[in-house]
Amino acid sequence: MLSRERILDVAIGLLDTGGEGVLTVRALSERLSTGSGAIAYHVGKREDLLDAATEAVVTAALSAAPAPAAATPSDEVRAVALALFDAITAHRWLATRLTLQIVRNPVGPVTVGIFERIGRQVDALGVPRERWFDAASTLVHYILGAVSQNARIEGDTSGIDPVADRGEFFATTSTAWQELDPEHYPFMHAIVGQAAEHDDREQFLTGIAVILDGLTRLH
Template identity: 25%
Template sequence: MNAEDFDATGPRGPGQRAGLTRGAVLDAARTVLSEGGAGTLTMRGLARRLEVAPNALYSHVSSRDDLLDALLDDVLGLVGVPSPGLADPLDGIRTIMTSTYSVLIEHAVLVPVFLVRQGARGVNAVRLGVLMDAMLRRAGVEESAVAEARRVLIVHTIGFAAFSTAVDTPVGRSADPPRAFLRSLDWLLTGMTAPRSRR
């Protein structure tokens, strides 16, 4: 058990008394999603699967939405990021976006959750957002447009992943970004970084 799961210096919550960890809660939630989709994931159902009382879950997540956000942010920890010394910021953005696409395809059951929750929240989402914003600035995107440019890129990537996972063929479900995604990503980046006179 990790220190974050049990604090011997203070009172234990119901989840800690039950021997439950946040990792175990997320693992069980992922299993439920893979078996039946987001509509089947409830706090009571998850508690039954873990053989604990429902209030034991609230030591680790505050609500179902918090649980979904934790699942989304957890999978974003798998997204690859460019090396710190990468010279071309557009290559860095491509790295993050193509890796995000591949991660979403590999965890297709979470794609509808990304749509419902309109993205992700949490430390990994913030970390990726900070990196993207810095690279967009380096690429010449005006400060007033950086946040909007980031959102457009994220929506584009999630949307492409949603379309791809809806196609029930080996090609459609390939984790490798399709040519159309890569080409449209370049179109977006070209438009975002074009001089104002050319827009």
């Protein structure tokens, strides 16, 4: 039986396979063995479908974010951040859509849900009320910016290999950095080994830790 949930499930599968380019009403109709009218009835137009798919993935990710016993505000921020990080890693089209949701629909469930979940922890961290928006926005912007580096880039992708091997990329990059003049680029030479061996998730959490430490100093 055709339902909104079934439509979104198939749509997310198409997005995961090939990004926004493969998600058309025609392709979705063929997968579901139904007409475009039925899809429009349950979800709406293509843009509505993309927004609904984004909301479904983000809602599921935040709902699954662990809330450990005796969790501190910092623990909760890290849980939400990692939930979004993992969701965008699994659904590489999500970074672009999530950013668009926050910019285009500030009162939508995705934007409100993320800001509310993080904002409550900003309050619990003791950040002055007049700095809440800045503090929460800094966390949200960092999360989206950091995970977007590992996500599929929509738009102009000239010069970017969408299936490039991560290890090969950093090996090539490290080799190129080693060839730089160490007298003029001492820092780049110092981090060559770190760049080649770093863990994206741990690097992401380091950024969260730096921001949280800064927020505690806003008293």
